[in-house]
Amino acid sequence: MTSREKILNSIASNKPALTTLPNVPIFEGDGSIERFKTVLEGIGGRVIEVASKADCQAAIDKYYSDLKNVASDIVKANVAVNLDTTKEILEQVDLAVIQGEIGVAENGTIWVPEINMLNRALPFITQHLVLVLDKNNIVANMQQAYNKLENVGSYGVFIAGPSKTADIEQSLVIGAHGARSMMVLIY
Amino acid sequence: MNHQNHPELAEAFNKDFERTTWHDETLWFVRQKRDKAVYPIPEFQDLRTLASEIKDHTLSNLDNYLIEFEQNAIKNGVKVHWAADAAEHNQIVMDIIKSSCKVEGRNTRMVKSKSMLTEECHLNAFLQKNNIDVVDTDLGERIIQFRDEPPSHIVMPAIHLKKEDVGETFHEHLGTTKGEKDPQILTEAARQHLREKFVAADVALTGVNFAIAETGSFVVCTNEGNADLGVNLAKVHIASMGIEKMIPKLHHLSVYTRLLARSATGQPITTYTSHFTKPAEGKEMHIVIVDNGRTQQLGRADFRNSLKCIRCGACMNTCPVYRRSGGHSYDFTVPGPIGAILSPNIDLHKYSSLPFASTLCGSCSDVCPVKIDIHVQLYKWRQIVGQANELPAAKKWGMKGLAKVLSMPKVYDLGGKLARGALRVLPHGLTHNQSMNPWAKARELPDAPKQSFKEWYEENRK
Numbered sequence A: 001m002t003s004r005e006k007i008l009n010s011i012a013s014n015k016p017a018l019t020t021l022p023n024v025p026i027f028e029g030d031g032s033i034e035r036f037k038t039v040l041e042g043i044g045g046r047v048i049e050v051a052s053k054a055d056c057q058a059a060i061d062k063y064y065s066d067l068k069n070v071a072s073d074i075v076k077a078n079v080a081v082n083l084d085t086t087k088e089i090l091e092q093v094d095l096a097v098i099q100g101e102i103g104v105a106e107n108g109t110i111w112v113p114e115i116n117m118l119n120r121a122l123p124f125i126t127q128h129l130v131l132v133l134d135k136n137n138i139v140a141n142m143q144q145a146y147n148k149l150e151n152v153g154s155y156g157v158f159i160a161g162p163s164k165t166a167d168i169e170q171s172l173v174i175g176a177h178g179a180r181s182m183m184v185l186i187y
Numbered sequence B: 001m002n003h004q005n006h007p008e009l010a011e012a013f014n015k016d017f018e019r020t021t022w023h024d025e026t027l028w029f030v031r032q033k034r035d036k037a038v039y040p041i042p043e044f045q046d047l048r049t050l051a052s053e054i055k056d057h058t059l060s061n062l063d064n065y066l067i068e069f070e071q072n073a074i075k076n077g078v079k080v081h082w083a084a085d086a087a088e089h090n091q092i093v094m095d096i097i098k099s100s101c102k103v104e105g106r107n108t109r110m111v112k113s114k115s116m117l118t119e120e121c122h123l124n125a126f127l128q129k130n131n132i133d134v135v136d137t138d139l140g141e142r143i144i145q146f147r148d149e150p151p152s153h154i155v156m157p158a159i160h161l162k163k164e165d166v167g168e169t170f171h172e173h174l175g176t177t178k179g180e181k182d183p184q185i186l187t188e189a190a191r192q193h194l195r196e197k198f199v200a201a202d203v204a205l206t207g208v209n210f211a212i213a214e215t216g217s218f219v220v221c222t223n224e225g226n227a228d229l230g231v232n233l234a235k236v237h238i239a240s241m242g243i244e245k246m247i248p249k250l251h252h253l254s255v256y257t258r259l260l261a262r263s264a265t266g267q268p269i270t271t272y273t274s275h276f277t278k279p280a281e282g283k284e285m286h287i288v289i290v291d292n293g294r295t296q297q298l299g300r301a302d303f304r305n306s307l308k309c310i311r312c313g314a315c316m317n318t319c320p321v322y323r324r325s326g327g328h329s330y331d332f333t334v335p336g337p338i339g340a341i342l343s344p345n346i347d348l349h350k351y352s353s354l355p356f357a358s359t360l361c362g363s364c365s366d367v368c369p370v371k372i373d374i375h376v377q378l379y380k381w382r383q384i385v386g387q388a389n390e391l392p393a394a395k396k397w398g399m400k401g402l403a404k405v406l407s408m409p410k411v412y413d414l415g416g417k418l419a420r421g422a423l424r425v426l427p428h429g430l431t432h433n434q435s436m437n438p439w440a441k442a443r444e445l446p447d448a449p450k451q452s453f454k455e456w457y458e459e460n461r462k
Helices: A003-014 A033-042 A053-063 A142-148 B006-013 B017-038 B044-060 B062-075 B086-100 B116-120 B123-129 B139-147 B163-174 B183-200 B226-233 B250-264 B294-298 B304-308 B314-318 B320-325 B336-346 B363-367 B374-387 B393-406 B409-425 B453-460
Strands: A046-049 A070-072 A095-099 A102-104 A109-113 A128-133 A155-159 A181-186 B079-083 B108-112 B132-136 B203-206 B210-212 B217-222 B236-242 B272-276 B284-290
Touching: A003 B062, A003 B079, A003 B294, A033 A046, A033 A181, A053 A095, A053 A128, A053 A181, A102 A142, A109 A128, A142 B250, B006 B320, B017 B250, B017 B314, B017 B320, B044 B062, B044 B250, B044 B304, B062 B079, B062 B284, B079 B086, B086 B116, B086 B123, B086 B203, B086 B236, B086 B284, B108 B183, B108 B226, B116 B123, B116 B236, B123 B132, B132 B139, B139 B163, B139 B183, B163 B183, B183 B226, B203 B226, B210 B250, B217 B226, B217 B236, B217 B250, B226 B272, B294 B304, B294 B336, B304 B336, B314 B320, B314 B336, B314 B363, B336 B363, B336 B374, B363 B374, B393 B409
Parallel strands: A046 A181, A070 A095, A095 A128, A128 A181, B079 B284, B108 B132, B108 B203, B203 B236, B236 B284
Antiparallel strands: A102 A109, A109 A155, A155 B272, B210 B217, B217 B272
């Protein structure tokens, strides 16, 4: 008998009588930009409202003029990143500007599917991360977010703020392994 | 060496009074953060009920969900492996590395993000014996890996250490300045050190927080981004999961993602909630599904719902015994109240003291996001430990003696009278002798009353 059969047989003989699966309601809640902003800033992110998607460039010029290597398909970039980009090049990226799809006001998280990432490693290896988000795509909570999400694709991540750790004496440090800062441009 | 039980290890931890107090307060602070994060969610209690019922249902149909998950994962191009126990899990991981990560003239390099299952299987030691360089990349895990210690908490693995300890460890292993203890500077040193490891890795291993039957996907939650950084740079991704990580549908994640981080650290959500479904072009993804005692626990009607645990650690942060005895005093992969109900299933003899590491106050059950009746199970394990003759002699004979006395009212009355008299006349050094009366170790007995309640009642009832 294979381990697969052994495990499945053992479950079949040990599991309790079938119980019903509850329905998960789509809870209502405050899906405002204000709440999204308050929560995300509370966990170390920054939120800037811009008039239109085209104005993202001006915001990047204003806030990140000191950063050299930029990867993006939304604003001007000088590092070309695609699926085949090597680790050595990815390591040099200072700023990645990527499209986010759904924002969640209750926890400040943003859905980023693989297709928007240019390369799966980019949102994590970049020193600083900017996500661009349509204000009409902000929902109140995770029930509404998963309801809006038709499928998760091959790979996708909810990202909430910059990389952080509190593993040394519970002292919060921003910039553990991933992005040292995270900004959301809402249009 | 004899295995030390919880009271012995807890006593050793308590020798450093200041550190014990600090540990207690630090974890209580995390518990308070949890409360602040939970109270503003109006439907939080509804979410707990849903989380509990979804897991109940999943356990009642677990074989079918695992099969559905396997079929979908295979369709996604993921390789699925099954391991009955720890040894088989470790061998599978080794075989994957051998066949998929061939390197010449050096050891294969693995980066790992947090996985309590691989701790349970003692994977690191096994791989290192087989010439695989394993680097734990979660900051807390890296710290304890340098120190060759097990984690003392499932979410905060190095919570037993102070920044001075970490500074000393990093000075030794990463060459930071001696005496440097600023968490910001120490974290930056670890970032630089681990970035090199991420880029150089051949294979990345992660745990699994949730596995979704409907899509064959699995979800990994981190704050540091170490899981994503590792797997997205390496050629091969291995994910180790216990069979109990299943949930039926994608949208069920909406319940658990609202509960996990709020319960664990008081954050609204973890920084990264990563959904892995298909490997990237040209890369490999493997899932190892592990039993290692879980199906046995599923067969124990009184204890099976311990398998609903989502490993948030809230029960540890709130537990007055855990906070004052430290995670290492449990000497089990998962410490605290949840560990005390999981461990006797694995080895009743070795872990017979753990169900007693509790005041049965019930705070663990109150904060559990999936409503496991932890304190009830602790109480039930005590009965089993007693029946299996695993109680320490003093407790066993003490209980037997007390049961006798309580069943004979005359003897009880006489005993009370003698004790009241004795407490008044005997010297403090004798009544509070710590080897004869361990109760008095940190406590004072109240003054003995002149009469018992029964005597007072007889006198005053008219």
